[in-house]
Amino acid sequence: xxxxxxxxxxxxxxxxxxxxxxxxxxxxxxxxxxxxxxxxxxxxxxxxxxxxxxxxxxxxxxxxxxxxxxxxxxxxxxxxxxxxxxxxxxxxxxxxxxxxxxxxxxxxxxxxxxxxxxxxxxxxxxxxxxxxxxxxxxxxxxxxxxxxxxxxxxxxxxxxxxxxxxxxxxxxxxxxxxxxxxxxxxxxxxxxxxxxxxxxxxxxxxxxxxxxxxxxxxxxxxxxxxxxxxxxxxxxxxxxxxxxxxxxxxxxxxxxxxxxxxxxxxxxxxxxxxxxxxxxxxxxxxxxxxxxxxxxxxxxxxxxxxxxxxxxxxxxxxxxxxxxxxxxxxxxxxxxxxxxxxxxxxxxx
Numbered sequence: 001x002x003x004x005x006x007x008x009x010x011x012x013x014x015x016x017x018x019x020x021x022x023x024x025x026x027x028x029x030x031x032x033x034x035x036x037x038x039x040x041x042x043x044x045x046x047x048x049x050x051x052x053x054x055x056x057x058x059x060x061x062x063x064x065x066x067x068x069x070x071x072x073x074x075x076x077x078x079x080x081x082x083x084x085x086x087x088x089x090x091x092x093x094x095x096x097x098x099x100x101x102x103x104x105x106x107x108x109x110x111x112x113x114x115x116x117x118x119x120x121x122x123x124x125x126x127x128x129x130x131x132x133x134x135x136x137x138x139x140x141x142x143x144x145x146x147x148x149x150x151x152x153x154x155x156x157x158x159x160x161x162x163x164x165x166x167x168x169x170x171x172x173x174x175x176x177x178x179x180x181x182x183x184x185x186x187x188x189x190x191x192x193x194x195x196x197x198x199x200x201x202x203x204x205x206x207x208x209x210x211x212x213x214x215x216x217x218x219x220x221x222x223x224x225x226x227x228x229x230x231x232x233x234x235x236x237x238x239x240x241x242x243x244x245x246x247x248x249x250x251x252x253x254x255x256x257x258x259x260x261x262x263x264x265x266x267x268x269x270x271x272x273x274x275x276x277x278x279x280x281x282x283x284x285x286x287x288x289x290x291x292x293x294x295x296x297x298x299x300x301x302x303x304x305x306x307x308x309x310x311x312x313x314x315x316x317x318x319x320x321x322x323x324x325x326x327x328x329x330x331x332x333x334x335x336x337x338x339x340x341x342x343x344x345x346x347x348x349x
Contacts, residue, residue: 025064
């Protein structure tokens with residue numbers, strides 16, 4: 001296993017993190033389709049991950065209506081001290097006025113609920129699942145700081161934030177003298193590299209950890225989906241087409257993945273995960289699985305090393321177009337667009 005520091009902190013996490021959205025919820029209308037795994041299989045998966053050196057497990061209070069956290073807590077059992085548990089709060093959990101959001105009442109209730117379901121006395125990383133435009137940021141951050149000082153939470157992070165939102169949150173935390181956000185969990189994969197434009201630079205500026213959720217784009221990057229074939233069953237994207245991916249772009253990326261995988265003698269999924277490990281901003285990839293075979297295959301991605309030709313091919317197939325103001329800021333300082341051709345040349349002082 002490979003390990004990386006949690007941002008600029010002195011704590012370390014495995015670069016492969018096990019996501020738990022597939023745990024529990026067999027009768028849930030959404031999570032039953034995503035996974036719906038029973039406790040016995042959850043126990044087996046968590047045991048394999050622990051034995052492989054995985055130390056980061058990611059959940060959320062809304063996964064399977066809280067059942068995911070329960071399954072994770074039971075599966076960890078006496079090995080709880082070996083790991084960091086990350087969970088997320090803020091999305092609607094209860095059908096009452098204070099059952100959603102990042103206000104003090106809901107946050108305190110959510111923290112207590114997650115602690116109870118996980119069967120633990122602290123949450124190692126509590127993440128705000130999304131931005132809440134209705135709640136003053138100061139209220140949210142003071143509540144989180146209180147939870148850290150009370151020992152119920154060790155670190156705080158966020159998920160699905162814009163760059164300006166995480167910058168504003170950390171600036172506000174500094175003003176209040178409270179705990180800053182130490183991590184961002186974002187959708188990042190070869191299929192969708194949007195966060196490279198502004199979010200990754202902000203994360204690096206703040207010295208934050210970056211966790212990639214859905215690193216295989218819900219099965220798209222496993223090679224099971226191509227222009228000419230689709231799996232008949234067993235793929236989450238067949239039931240729940242999320243997160244969104246431009247089809248033509250996605251197939252172009254898959255073509256490159258399949259070629260690189262064949263050249264390296266590994267699977268497309270392993271290459272897609274290995275690409276993330278080669279990205280300097282990425283701390284860990286959060287991988288959800290539904291079977292022992294999937295877990296074992298994906299764990300082996302840690303051992304895959306990509307050559308420069310592999311990375312160049314994958315980059316060419318997946319890179320973003322250069323948008324403003326990136327193309328302007330890439331100009332050398334003091335040089336105007338068109339300078340050298342006589343166009344837009346500044347007169348000498």
